[in-house]
Amino acid sequence: MCLIGVAINEHKDYPFILVANRDELYNRPTKEAHYWPDYPLMLAGKDLVKGGTWLGISKEGKLAALTNYRELDEKQYAHSRGQLVTSFINSASEFEKILKNKNCYPGFNLLYGTTEKLVYTSNRDNQKRSITKGIHALANASLNSPWPKAMALKKGLHEILSLSSNDGLEQSLFQLLSDEKHFNDELLPDTGVGLTLERKLSPIFINIEGYGTRSSTVIMADRKGNVTFTEKAHAPKSHINTYEFKIGKNTFNKR
Template sequence: MCLINFAYKSHDQYDLILAANRDEFFIRPTAKADYWKEVPGLIAGKDLEQGGTWLGVTTEGRFAALTNYREVREKKDEKSRGELVLNFLKSDSSARDFLNRVRDRRADYLGFNLLCGTVDDLFYYSNRQDTIKKIEPGIHSVSNAFLNTSWPKVERGRTLVEKTLQNEKEDIIGELLDGLTNDEKAEEQLLPETGVGIELEKQLSPMFINMETYGTRCSTVITISKSKQVTFCERTYVQGQKTFEDQVFLFRIGK
């Protein structure tokens, strides 16, 4: 993922409301979200190049999602960051214990931000900040810098979640999915400086990205109610266009 926005324990009906976009090269082979035969109870998309995933949930209530940390750095023999999400979802370790082990081998990966845990115990870790943080109730967002770093797309993502919750419409998922297609570019004076150059910073600044070879491949909205009912909706786009197909999964944690 390249943008994750979420409300955690800040709604009277939901413990978690998450709205995220995955940005990737169009050429990279990907499978749409589904149950994984090799990992019973796991729902996630799959990176067919490396075998990992960027976001997933399990029917036992485990959750993980990842964004890349934007930096200009030559890739050497680092491991795929998608294995971090998959390894947590396959394990029975607590989030804190898992992240302590990840921390010990943080140099094995290029920069990342990782959210993992359950709705009762959710944590964040970046190997470029090297601090394990317990997520506090509230509305949070992370793109390709650290958690809640105030980039334009981060602020738009937080605002999208805030307004959706304030409107109290029945179709929360539809409103969030529609909002995630906002392709407005940031004004130049608001752009971050990550070393990629001003023109690329501008192309990467919207919530929904559409470049020639790279862009938003899918959007995902997950809600987990107070009664542990989970709705997982993935909207897959046709190569940077807003033509889409939805996959929806419904289950109750532990059932």
């Protein structure tokens, strides 16, 4: 399902910060974040079932991130949502074609653009908006919908980014993404899946039988265009990978 938070022009040293949790079946084959041999400018994880990705960034500074739109929809779709991210980063013409036929895809929310400006669009919500400032959250409904996990993520980002010191900033962001707090029933959305499942899906970090937060990602870009991309995988096995690069330079440094 996934959860994304973004802060643009809210931090004194890092005008772009994105945090994200990827929620997925534990047994769905996945490759960790890497630069793709067929798209060498793109850094992203890979869904090995459909071949797309949920989050990616290029050495040129193009970025896209995706969440599912939660709904009861039994329709079979020929296309995968993961194509939205890869096409935006790698092929403007293909991306425009996809947006014109976005109803051929399962319900999605998409953030796309650069570290200076993002655009939100969805095939389940008619609004399309640009983001150049502020703290925003995207769960499995429209941008900034008042889901408790989204509101908690925004509040946590405000608190973390208001601190004067950068010491432990990335660590604090990952700690926020690891919050397993469940929310009271009266705060939960009604998306048709039933109250029991709504409760299980309510935390920022999900951990239920066979399904949960597979990985967490923090992307930070400073005022000189230096980007740090850190992915922390949780299941089915854990690892941490960090890539560093400067926008416009065709190299990634892996720590």
